[in-house]
Amino acid sequence: MNGPSVVLSAEGLSKRFGGLKAVQQVSFKVYAGEILAVIGPNGAGKTTLLNLLSGVYRPSEGRLTLLGRDITQSSMEARCHAGLGRAFQIVRPFGEMTVHENVTVGALFGTPGMRLAHARELAQSLLERTGLAALADRPAHELTLLQDKRMEVARALATQPQVLLLDEVMAGLRPAEAQEAVALVRSVRDSGVSVLFIEHIMPVVRDLADRVVVMDQGQVMAEGSYRDVTSNPLVVAAYLGTEPELGAGELHA
Structure with a gap:
């Protein structure tokens, strides 16, 4: 076996x-x-x-x-x-972009040629999985440490x-x-x-x-x-x- x-x-x-x-x-x-x-x-x-x-x-x-x-x-x-994806210990988000936009960037980077609409949908689904859906439109610099960590994982997962x-x-x-x-x-x-x-x-x-x-x-x-x-x-x-x-x-x- x-x-x-x-x-x-x-x-x-x-x-x-x-x-x-x-x-x-x-x-x-x-x-x-x-x-x-x-x-x-x-x-x-x-x-x-x-x-x-x-x-x-x-x-x-x-x-x-x-x-x-x-x-x-x-x-x-x-x-x-x-x-191969990676989430870093020290999170460096795009602070003035929203949480949703940060994760969308991960999706676009991870899959060359991905349509923006698809990347946005993927980002939204990952925010729901990581418990950040309610914060999707919040600027990333406003997140707590735990929320930062969750967003970092979501960004890494967005690369599929x-x-x-x-x-x-x-x-x-x-x-x-x-x-x-x-x-x-x-x-x-x-x-x-x-x-x-x-x-x-x-x-x-x-x-x-x-x-x-x-x-x-x-x-x-x-x-x-x-x-x-x-x-x-x-x-x-x-x-x-x-x-x-x-x-x-x-x-x-």
């Missing part, structure tokens, strides 16, 4: 900045219908990895495939058109990705707001979009991730379920900076 198909595959990705090895021989797969978390202490190389995946950086070594297509040397725009990259979208949210964001990410996966996300809030990782990849010093040091990786002595040591005692318990970041 065949398992789930691979939608995104990294093979031996490395990135050097002069003498600094920011990412070293990182390999992993994202499967259809999966939510994959990438965690690690500060400076582990997580954001550099996300920049390699999305095309901000080109790898020094390695190969990246999306839906079976080699995108290692593709531009950010080409990766977006091929089905098959795989969505999320960069610490829970950062700065209160616990209740973070749980709303968790529900939103689950709904994205349930719509057929695979998700890879970076996160420091361990309860969010626990509640959301199907699998977890742990990075430290630019390398993958563990991979598996949340329970598996948080009980791994090497992972505990990387987070706490000490050799863990037996039964050290759950990590908190």
Whole structure:
């Protein structure tokens, strides 16, 4: 019996900045219908990895495939058109444009040749999905942090990705707001979009991730379920900076 198909595959990705090895021989797969978390202490190389995946950086070594297509040397725009979307940690909306217009821009960028009327319809449907329909005509600069995060996800979804990259979208949210964001990410996966996300809030990782990849010093040091990786002595040591005692318990970041 065949398992789930691979939608995104990294093979031996490395990135050097002069003498600094920011990412070293990182390999992993994202499967259809999966939510994959990438965690690690500060400076582990997580954001550099996300920049390699999305095309901000080109790898020094390695190969990246999306839906079976080699995108290692593709531009950010080409990766977006091929089905890779990204929502950023720091949201930079077009502040004087409305929320609806911001998401419409995402739709037009993601699908070359899309008619404006279709882009507007897609944007409206995404605002409804992300709980922002009532704010569609409000200038983006008036949004709260949680609303900003929702709009950022809506803009990324407007590009109609098959795989969505999320960069610490829970950062700065209160616990209740973070749980709303968790529900939103689950709904994205349930719509057929695979998700890879970076996160420091361990309860969010626990509640959301199907699998977890742990990075430290630019390398993958563990991979598996949340329970598996948080009980791994090497992972505990990387987070706490000490050799863990037996039964050290759950990590908190």
